[in-house]
Amino acid sequence: MNQRLITSVLFFSLTLSLLFLSCSDQAHTIKMKGSDTEVNLAVNLAEEFSKENSDFSIAISGGGSGLGITSLLNGQADIANSSRPLTEEEIHLFEGKNIKLKTIVFAEDATAFVVHKDNPLDEIDLKTLAKVLDGNQKTWNEITELNLPINIYGRQSSSGTYSFVRKKLGIAFSQSAKEMTGNAQILEGIKIDKSGIGYVGAGYIAANAGANQGIKVLKIKENNTSESISPLDQQAIRDNKYFFQRPLFQFVPEKSWAKVEPFINFEMASEGRKLIEASGYYVLDK
Template sequence: MKQLSGFLIMMILASCGGENRAIKVKGSDTEVNLAVSLAEAFYKVDDDYSLAISGGGSGLGIASIINGQADIANSSRPLSKSELEMFRQKGIKIRTVVFAEDATAIIVNKDFPLDSMDVATLGKIFDGTYKSWKPVTGQDIPVTLYGRQSNSGTHSFIKKKLDIRFSPEAKEMNGSAQILGSVKSDDTGIGYIGAGYLMQTEDQSAVKALRIYEKAGEPAISPMDENAIQEGRYFLQRPLYQFIPESSWEKVSAFIAFEKGARGRAIIQKSGYYVVND
């Protein structure tokens, strides 16, 4: 396992088996660490399969399905209308699997003076209305925004949930690791990453995940609050998808069954995500 330009890539090579047991999984950086953990455990159960896992963003994973370069597209967002139309035009039938629930963490430097923030303020920060922290913390220092490229599912999710257009001054990072590293070393910075990714990293204590509330007087909720996530009370939570072309379903069905079985569900929970109850 290694980090290359923000893309986490791992190859598991089987001792036997041909092309019909070689599974390529591409897509969401939010899901990539979890996908690697699931693939490692699945390979121990059935080493007839080979699995290649890579990140790069939800859009890249979906494009890889459209171009016939992957068997599973991990995505932290639903398919767009244009993607659905491309699948239709190419005659590609898709199965959709929701295999986990994720919370997106808004992170700031560990020395940031606030522990919580409301949704309206977040919107004004990420759309560039607030260029200084003064209206928020009283400190007249510039806000530095760290985010993802537009092909990122997390980028699309935050944009939609906050109902904003991102500030053109936001720095576009290649993945969660770069956002976390940047906020860790920048006391003016703010960014967003998957809570599951944050809970797995050794750098968790180097940043602060803000508790979020929608309106004054409401409780501020942490993205690490399992009960709140299960009850659907955290503002920035979402399902995690896997899009699978019908032509690959027979090949990948054993892996999908493993994910949804007891061992897979235990890995999902241990990795900081939340199990979807069918």
């Protein structure tokens, strides 16, 4: 065999080896994007999963449910975390691209409404909350002795939590509402603003020891005569008593299912379910 042929054979063998390694790595590389509500939980689950499956690499980012769903449409993710179901428009977009999805409902979350720790308000009914968030009630002294304007800290329109709260209350958010990128930014804003009110994932507060320092979680009443329920009351959530509780979704393209399935199986098994609960969320009965 001449030198030129030997070189060609070696190059071909090396190319095949690199291609095999690349395919192997790709088969164990998972990209997960979407809901800021779910991102901390996803990180915790991925860390535990990786301890037993060191050959897997899982990249996780937030940015909102809408971003995760768009990433699936663009082929940039294997899992979209979403705190809301797909819209009719999104369903049609997936159908138009012939992308078939598997839908997993893996946990239950509650949305918490928070104010500054010095705000005298402890509970709020839905009618008053709606007036506050849509801008019809502009000052705190209409419902408390606090003589300050109301500053609203909310999410961007791509957020599943934004859509969830808006639909549950049947409102459009005030145009003066501050649009924040996530739970942490909302909480940090309210901690330094005695006028502030915002909404965050209850699981985020429960899972982060310092998250509730400087803020107060409001109890929610459906009307003036109903019971006040806290989103941090696990039994109330299990009994489906809290008005702002919802399922958490994961959408997976069928083409990604083979590599994603071991992770999904982990989070749905006993170890994953324990971690979901420990992170401040609620597991669903199988």
